[in-house]
Amino acid sequence: MSRFDDPELVEREYVALDRLASRRLDRSAWMRGLDDVFVLLGAIAEARPRRVLDAGCGSGDWASLLAAAEVVCVDQSDAAVEVARRRGLDARKARLQELPFPDGSFDVVMCNYVLYHVRELDRALSELARVLRLGGRFVGAYTLPEHLGELWAAVRRDPSAGEGADAFDGHNGAEYLAHHFVSVERRDTTGEVSWETRETLQTYLDGYRELLGPLEAPAGPYPFRATRRNCVFVAVKAAVET
Numbered sequence: 001m002s003r004f005d006d007p008e009l010v011e012r013e014y015v016a017l018d019r020l021a022s023r024r025l026d027r028s029a030w031m032r033g034l035d036d037v038f039v040l041l042g043a044i045a046e047a048r049p050r051r052v053l054d055a056g057c058g059s060g061d062w063a064s065l066l067a068a069a070e071v072v073c074v075d076q077s078d079a080a081v082e083v084a085r086r087r088g089l090d091a092r093k094a095r096l097q098e099l100p101f102p103d104g105s106f107d108v109v110m111c112n113y114v115l116y117h118v119r120e121l122d123r124a125l126s127e128l129a130r131v132l133r134l135g136g137r138f139v140g141a142y143t144l145p146e147h148l149g150e151l152w153a154a155v156r157r158d159p160s161a162g163e164g165a166d167a168f169d170g171h172n173g174a175e176y177l178a179h180h181f182v183s184v185e186r187r188d189t190t191g192e193v194s195w196e197t198r199e200t201l202q203t204y205l206d207g208y209r210e211l212l213g214p215l216e217a218p219a220g221p222y223p224f225r226a227t228r229r230n231c232v233f234v235a236v237k238a239a240v241e242t
Contacts, residue, residue, distance in 0.1 A: 022207030033191020056114030
């Protein structure tokens with residue numbers, strides 16, 4: 001168990017989506033390099049899906065980019081479901097551990113930056129695999145342990161310290177997925193992020209207030225640069241019943 005999968009903390013963090021929005025790097029900084037969103041969308045397009053589930057959709061930013069004929073979103077946050085619906089998405093309230101869909105309902109399940117918040121991880125992964133059709137694909141973007149290492153060193157805080165050794169992340173995610181899928185691939189991405197001013201970096205750090213506590217942006221120099229290190233997992237369900 002960890003702080004990040006504490007149900008009360010998760011509920012407080014996502015009762016509104018302002019801090020989630022602040023943690024989007026493109027809201028406060030410049031970015032360059034290979035972005036996880038392009039790798040993720042490419043992995044989904046390879047499957048040519050007709051029906052996609054966004055599991056843990058947040059505000060629907062990722063789901064709104066999908067070109068599938070049907071995209072269904074779920075999230076346990078009322079605020080997230082409301083925002084996603086306002087964007088015209090088919091969004092429903094549900095926990096990953098108890099998905100309200102029949103077996104084999106989707107060609108692709110997308111689940112980005114969510115599973116480290118799930119305490120019953122094996123149960124959630126079992127559900128994500130269950131609602132996939134035979135031969136269907138799980139696709140999910142996650143951070144690697146070295147992500148923004150320069151920033152966390154400067155503020156003297158390691159965000160992974162709150163996750164717990166068994167939390168799902170880019171380092172160990174393949175091991176968890178291998179229990180539910182016949183093949184698992186990790187596609188790494190890297191790039192740079194640059195905050196022009198201390199104020200813009202402080203805006204980003206304030207997005208972690210509930211998860212990590214108060215953080216103060218370093219005095220300089222600016223622009224402040226850090227390295228983005230993420231990955232996209234691509235896991236395939238067995239094509240025949242086992």
